[in-house]
Amino acid sequence: MARRTTGVFAISVAADMVSMQVQNLRVYERRGLLEPDRTPGGTRLYSEADIDRLHRIRTLLEEGLNLVGIGRVLALEAEVERLRGEVARLRRRRGEDQPRQT
Template sequence: MTRSQEDDRSRSRGVYAISIAAEMVSMQIQNLRVYERRGLVAPDRTSGGSRLYSPDDIDRLHRVRELLAEGLNLAGIAHVIALEERVRHLEGRLRRRDDRDPSEQ
């Protein structure tokens, strides 16, 4: 596993309790629960069912807050986030294609 893959895995591992996550993003705990129900974040769960938010989840919640401030509703935010993820995926595919040996193209 490369260093980049290890970093990606550690960024997606849940480490913050809901109260800490809410404080980090300046949101109310109940809002985080709503965003989870709406599919905007998917925190890990402990064996006891407690939510654990990852650094990636925290970034996502900051983005949700930004989009709310711009006037989007939760349905609109879900669409924007899905499109942003699709763009990142496609950009990654283009980078990998461009990084290949020119003789392979």
């Protein structure tokens, strides 16, 4: 999994991969929507996870959200994933591999 989150793509390559302008990626970073790795010299390096996040940002932009709204959606999606992981961990701890039927 670390491989997926390790920055390997330069900003120009990442921008090409998601069909965005380089300056947009810089804006998204300034707004806190993503945080690429940096080399010791300060060069941005984007991971596969960053590329996926940029695709998600583009989709949300196409749906009419502004950058503040996108930030909120991304935060809520991350929280949902964290909570799902916590629920799965608690179920494993209790020996419940499958959700209960109610």
